[in-house]
Amino acid sequence: MRDFGIKITDIIKSVLMSEREFLHEPRFNDEEVKNLKKCIESTFVSTVGQYVNQFENEIATYTKSKRAIAVVNGTSALHVALKLSGVGEGEEVICPALTFVATANAISYLNAIPHFVDCNEKTLGIDPLSLGNWLDKNCEKIAGNLINKNTGRKISAIVPMHTFGHPSEIIQIIDIAKNFGIPVVEDAAESLGSFYHGRHTGTFGDFGVLSFNGNKIITTGGGGVILTNDINLANKAKHITSTAKLSHRWRYIHDQVGYNYRMPNLNAALGCAQLKKIDDFCKSKRNLFFKYEDAFRNFNGISLFKEPPFSRSNYWLQTLILDRGLENELEKILEYTNDNGIMTRPAWDLLPNLKMFKECPKAPLPIAQSLSNRIINIPSSAYLV
Ligand SMILES: Cc1ncc(COP(=O)(O)O)c(C=O)c1O
Missing domain, CATH: 3.90.1150.10 (Aspartate Aminotransferase, domain 1)
Known part of the structure; x- marks a missing residue:
C-alpha cells in the first residue's frame, strides 16, 4: 500500500x-560572508588565527564548558577524546548500536573494539536500565579494571550519543559508568543547543564532542569541538591536535606523535557567524x-x-x-x-x-x-x- x-x-x-x-x-547570510572576507584578507586561513580562539571561547561560553578545543571534524574529536580517556589497543568501549558509524570508527582508530548496547524508545539513546543489567551480568572488577567476562578484555570507556539532537538519560548513564569505574565520552555531535536538566549535552562526561558538518545545526563546513571541564586534559587535547608542537618562535620541536587536527581559521570564521544564530x-x-x-x-x-x-x-x-x-x-x-x-x-x-x-x-x-x-x-x- x-x-x-x-x-x-x-x-x-x-x-x-x-x-x-x-x-x-x-543557512547563511551576510554575517558569514563578512567573516570569511575578513579571514581571507588577513591571510590567516589555516590552523592559526583569531577566529579559532574566538570560536573556542564562544562555544565554551555557550555550553558552559570550561574549555572547547576546535578540530577538523567530530570524528577526530572523538578519536582524541577517547585516546585521552586512556582507551588502549585491544580494549572494549561501550557505545550504542544505533548511532552514526563515526562513533565506532573512532574507537577502531585506537585499535580498540566497540561493544554495542541497546537504546530505549523514550530517548533513542543508550537505555540506562539495560546497560546496568548487562554490565552487572557480564563484567567483573579485576585489579581495578572492568573486565568483560566473555572476552577477557578490559572495558575502558563508554560513549553515549544524543540521537538526532535529543538528550539521552546522561545523568543515569554517568552514574552507572561511575559505579563501574569507566570514563564517559559524550558523542554530542548532533546536539549543540540541547540541554538535559538545564545543562548542555556534552558537558556531563569527562569529554564531550560536537560536530559542525554541513548537515548539523550550525556548520563550519567541516569541523568539531572537544569539550572538557578538566583544564589539564584540555591542554593535552589542544597539544596533540596541533601536531604536539612545543611553542618556540622558529624551531619545530614536537614531543610526541601528534595529529594535524586543528580547525582552520577559515572554518572557524564561518562558525563564529553561525554560532550567533x-x-x-x-x-x-x-x-x-x-x-x-x-x-x-x-x-x-x-x-x-x-x-x-x-x-x-x-x-x-x-x-x-x-x-x-x-x-x-x-x-x-x-x-x-x-x-x-x-x-x-x-x-x-x-x-x-x-x-x-x-x-x-x-x-x-x-x-x-x-x-x-x-x-x-x-x-x-x-x-x-
Ligand atoms: C552521532 C555522530 N557522531 C559523530 C559524527 C561525526 O562528526 P563529523 O562528521 O564531523 O566527523 C556525527 C556526524 O556526522 C554523528 O552524527
Whole structure:
C-alpha cells in the first residue's frame, strides 16, 4: 500500500509550503560572508588565527564548558577524546548500536573494539536500565579494571550519543559508568543547543564532542569541538591536535606523535557567524516540530518523536516513528517521498550489522533493531516555515 508515502509527502509539502525539500540545509547570510572576507584578507586561513580562539571561547561560553578545543571534524574529536580517556589497543568501549558509524570508527582508530548496547524508545539513546543489567551480568572488577567476562578484555570507556539532537538519560548513564569505574565520552555531535536538566549535552562526561558538518545545526563546513571541564586534559587535547608542537618562535620541536587536527581559521570564521544564530535556529526548529505535530496528530500508524522528559532538544532532525507491525512500509515510504521531492532518510543500519563490526561484542538489541526498522527522518532545516 503506497498510501502512507502519499499521505506523508502531502503533509510535509503542506507544512513546508514547498514541492521540494532537502533533509537539512545550512543557512547563511551576510554575517558569514563578512567573516570569511575578513579571514581571507588577513591571510590567516589555516590552523592559526583569531577566529579559532574566538570560536573556542564562544562555544565554551555557550555550553558552559570550561574549555572547547576546535578540530577538523567530530570524528577526530572523538578519536582524541577517547585516546585521552586512556582507551588502549585491544580494549572494549561501550557505545550504542544505533548511532552514526563515526562513533565506532573512532574507537577502531585506537585499535580498540566497540561493544554495542541497546537504546530505549523514550530517548533513542543508550537505555540506562539495560546497560546496568548487562554490565552487572557480564563484567567483573579485576585489579581495578572492568573486565568483560566473555572476552577477557578490559572495558575502558563508554560513549553515549544524543540521537538526532535529543538528550539521552546522561545523568543515569554517568552514574552507572561511575559505579563501574569507566570514563564517559559524550558523542554530542548532533546536539549543540540541547540541554538535559538545564545543562548542555556534552558537558556531563569527562569529554564531550560536537560536530559542525554541513548537515548539523550550525556548520563550519567541516569541523568539531572537544569539550572538557578538566583544564589539564584540555591542554593535552589542544597539544596533540596541533601536531604536539612545543611553542618556540622558529624551531619545530614536537614531543610526541601528534595529529594535524586543528580547525582552520577559515572554518572557524564561518562558525563564529553561525554560532550567533544558534538560538534562532533552535527556535525555528522547535516551531517546525509544533507544525509537524499538528499535521501528523491524527495520522494512524505513525508518531512524531517529541523531546524526552527533562530535556530541551535542539530538534536537529525531525523524526517519524512507524508503529510496530508497519516495518514493511518503511522502504516504500522512503521510495515514494524521495521520488516526489521530499528527502527522507531511515535511521542508520545497526552498527553490529556492518561487516567490520560483525564480530564485536554486543548486548541483546531488541529496541535498537526495532527502531532502526521504523524511523524516518523528514526535512528539518531551520527557517523553513
Ligand atoms: C552521532 C555522530 N557522531 C559523530 C559524527 C561525526 O562528526 P563529523 O562528521 O564531523 O566527523 C556525527 C556526524 O556526522 C554523528 O552524527
